[in-house]
Amino acid sequence: MCRPCECERKYQLIVITIMRYRRIPDETIRRLPIYLRGLLYLAQQGRESISSRSLADFLAVNSWQIRKDFSYFGEFGTRGVGYKIEKLTRQIKGILKLDVVHRAALVGVGNLGSAVLAYPGFGIYGFDIAAAFDNDPGKIGSKVKNVTVEDVSKLRTLRKRKIDLAIIAVPREVAQQTADELVKGGIKGILNFSPCYITVPGKVKVITIDIAMDLARLPYYMPVGSKAK
């Protein structure tokens, strides 16, 4: 039976609607860090409050999008006035669970890995890259940005060191194997820079960034006649 009768369909629809009543759109979650980044910057500039319109202009998005996104979580602003930047920042951090410091491990201290270690942008979101691993004996023991590179065999110590996030910056051939070991080590979230799909147990979240792939869709959007001949 492929087409259930009308009443059955409507019943199912109602059930699903109730179940998902307060479901947060993934796109909203994707945008929250954008808002947070802007708010942190504005706070740094000494700004104390802002309207959705001004924030929208600043971030080059729509004001109703911002209000709608916030509305999924409650009422954060004051009608007729706007938002207190400090309070709003705290709320968003709470939603994203960024209100505690997250200790992260980096695996693969090559070109990209070293750049990640040196990248100054993680701190504002409360991340602390607390460990680095590699399989190259020449790198093990060396210090990069106050972090001593350890042998990958030490990955099983992550759990007791309260490290629950990992960044994979190894060659694609060993990405899956690295992920497996991270999961064994108790890691619950992975930021993967290897250009491949990674299989993990359902409870672990993986976000993959493939910088070449992002570049690959640029030419499509570029006006014709402007491509190199």
Add this chain to the structure above:
Amino acid sequence: MCRPCECERKYQLIVITIMRYRRIPDETIRRLPIYLRGLLYLAQQGRESISSRSLADFLAVNSWQIRKDFSYFGEFGTRGVGYKIEKLTRQIKGILKLDVVHRAALVGVGNLGSAVLAYPGFGIYGFDIAAAFDNDPGKIGSKVKNVTVEDVSKLRTLRKRKIDLAIIAVPREVAQQTADELVKGGIKGILNFSPCYITVPGKVKVITIDIAMDLARLPYYMPVGSKAK
């Protein structure tokens, strides 16, 4: 007048439908490089043809999604058989305008910039990072991966060197200014690694990657109780 009468609404709907009849979803364009990456890998493994189902399993996506995406551009496969990998690869490259070599410039040879220069993944999509720029006199003139670092004042030479793409890996304070100069130099597409919004003329496409921001939405998806205390 905010609510047009019924007939007017329907008329407008028809006009919009016709205008957008063959509009390609942005999400489809975003996925094409994923398919391309997988196909290039399979070709390398000696595979010659594949069904949407097998490709879907390999890439961890849905088979109907793949078929739907391709259908926007025409008929690429053979019913009852599947797709010829070599032909399909050529088609996708054509759509994404990756069938010609694109020469790209890198601006900012710091940690991240150097990693980008050394990154081996751009070649498969037909990108050639043909120039690198920095404002640090200590770096200018040095060679990184066969590319000589030039002074940022030389950005205006990009047009005559047939470079139409750029990668920005400079501190956020100078990102906008860098973008302005790139646009003056004739650049039509920018991959921006600075954690900020960049304003460019409408004809220029910008894609921004903020690696810290991607990490920032991981904790939200991680199971409760697993965050560092």
Add this chain to the structure above:
DNA sequence: CTATGTGAATTTATTCACAGCA
């Protein structure tokens, strides 16, 4: 009998218009 290609149904996300509160 197999696997593609696609209109239609469904789901998800965006945009709108305005009620409601300061």
Add this chain to the structure above:
DNA sequence: TGCTGTGAATAAATTCACATAG
């Protein structure tokens, strides 16, 4: 009056079911 918060309308994307071609 000004700006938030939100149900409703619209748009976009995904998923489905199957007609169709090899």
